[in-house]
Amino acid sequence: MAVSGEPESSDSLRTFGAVVQGLREHHGLSREELGDVVGFSKHTVASVELGRRMPDEEFVEAAELVLGNTGALRRAAGFVERQAGLADWFQRWARLEQTAITLYMYECRMLPGLLQAEAYARQLFVDELPPLTDEEIEVNWAARAERQKLLRELPNTAFSFVIEESVLLRQTGGLDVTREAIDHLLALGRLRNIAIQIMPLVKWSHSGLHGPMQLLETPQHKWFAYLEAPGSGQLISDAKAISALQSRYASMRSQALSSEDSVGLLQRIRGDL
Numbered sequence: 001m002a003v004s005g006e007p008e009s010s011d012s013l014r015t016f017g018a019v020v021q022g023l024r025e026h027h028g029l030s031r032e033e034l035g036d037v038v039g040f041s042k043h044t045v046a047s048v049e050l051g052r053r054m055p056d057e058e059f060v061e062a063a064e065l066v067l068g069n070t071g072a073l074r075r076a077a078g079f080v081e082r083q084a085g086l087a088d089w090f091q092r093w094a095r096l097e098q099t100a101i102t103l104y105m106y107e108c109r110m111l112p113g114l115l116q117a118e119a120y121a122r123q124l125f126v127d128e129l130p131p132l133t134d135e136e137i138e139v140n141w142a143a144r145a146e147r148q149k150l151l152r153e154l155p156n157t158a159f160s161f162v163i164e165e166s167v168l169l170r171q172t173g174g175l176d177v178t179r180e181a182i183d184h185l186l187a188l189g190r191l192r193n194i195a196i197q198i199m200p201l202v203k204w205s206h207s208g209l210h211g212p213m214q215l216l217e218t219p220q221h222k223w224f225a226y227l228e229a230p231g232s233g234q235l236i237s238d239a240k241a242i243s244a245l246q247s248r249y250a251s252m253r254s255q256a257l258s259s260e261d262s263v264g265l266l267q268r269i270r271g272d273l
Contacts (some may be wrong), residue, residue, distance in 0.1 A: 012079055014051030019076045021049040023067035038062035039219050043153075044099050054095040057186035058220060064104060090233055093214070093226045101157050102217035104249050106208050108164040108199075110172065113144050114151060114198070115161060117184035151194060159194045162208070162252050165201040168269055175273050182270045189263060196257035198265050207251035215245060 003173050024034050024045075031049070032042040040059055047053040055077050064073040097103065111120060125137045132140070151159060152175050171178045189196040199208065214226040225236040225245045236242060257265060 013054065014249055015079070016055055016070060016076050017049040017051040020045075020055075020063060023063075023072065024049075027067055029066075033064065034063065037066050037119075040099060041219075053098050054091070056095045056099055057092075058218065059099070087265050090228075093224075093233065094147065096216055096218065096224055097147065100154070100216040100220055101219055101221075102215075103157060104160045105213075106162045106249060106252055107167065107212050108208065109167070109212060111163065111167055111181060111185070111269075112150055112161055114159070115163075115185060115188060116144065116148075117177075117181045118145070119177045120173055120181040120184075123177055151188060151191065155193055157193055160253070161194070161196045161241040162199055162249070162256050163196065164199045165265065165269075166250075168198075168266070169201065171273075179270060179273055182273075186263065186266055186270075189259065189266075195259050196262055197253060197259055198262040199252065200265075201258045203255060206255060207248050210248070213245055213249065215242070215249060 024031070029037075030042075031045040035042045035045045038045075038059060039062060044053070044059070048059065057077075059071055060077045064071070067073065067210070105114070110116075110124060113121070118141065121141055122137065125132055127142050150157070168178065168182065172181075186198055188194050195213055199206070212228060215223065216226075217223050223235075223239075223242045223246070225242050227234045227236065236245075256262070
């Protein structure tokens with residue numbers, strides 16, 4: 001989700017990370033040892049300490065208890081600024097993404113942000129209303145590119161995407177942009193932790209008619225869902241609501257083409273351009 005006018009957050013992230021590192025070292029713990037206790041990987045601990053990741057609320061609470069329970073981490077987390085290039089309502093979901101062990105996404109409007117090639121993403125930013133400035137477009141692309149690193153930084157995370165065929169037939173940005181977008185999808189689909197399925201244009205039964213949805217599982221095996229509308233987003237933690245969305249997503253995966261058949265369709269669409 002793009003946004004304009006977001007503040008730079010690197011200084012506050014590095015400051016929070018330094019607090020975590022200082023308390024960890026004071027208690028004589030390695031990054032791996034702290035990660036084992038709080039339920040996150042040593043790589044996540046390192047990313048937080050180096051100011052590369054927004055602190056997840058569950059990380060803050062768990063680390064607070066382990067590192068003295070003085071309230072220092074909670075207070076420090078309160079000063080962490082928003083991540084530049086992401087809308088206010090998307091901030092918490094973006095933090096949850098950073099440590100997810102499972103991430104499912106269905107999209108019928110555009111290619112999901114995690115899968116967008118640069119030219120495709122920039123076209124979406126150009127089409128924003130009210131118009132974005134050149135500087136805002138650069139900030140938004142930088143934020144999106146940073147999010148996309150998750151696909152390779154989390155090789156043990158299972159990513160699943162169901163995308164409507166119509167998204168590609170629309171040819172957003174023109175032929176060259178669409179060709180690049182498809183090539184990008186094909187390359188990502190070759191990664192072992194990523195499954196990309198295309199929902200055919202003609203489908204008599206479709207469980208996704210209620211619109212886009214996202215689901216993720218945390219390292220603590222808690223599930224969250226995210227639904228988005230123009231200018232707003234809804235983070236869902238209610239187990240009953242998430243169960244219904246999980247059933248809907250499972251049904252869509254069975255209705256969409258398999259990953260192998262989706263590759264064939266993408267290649268045919270690419271060849272017709």
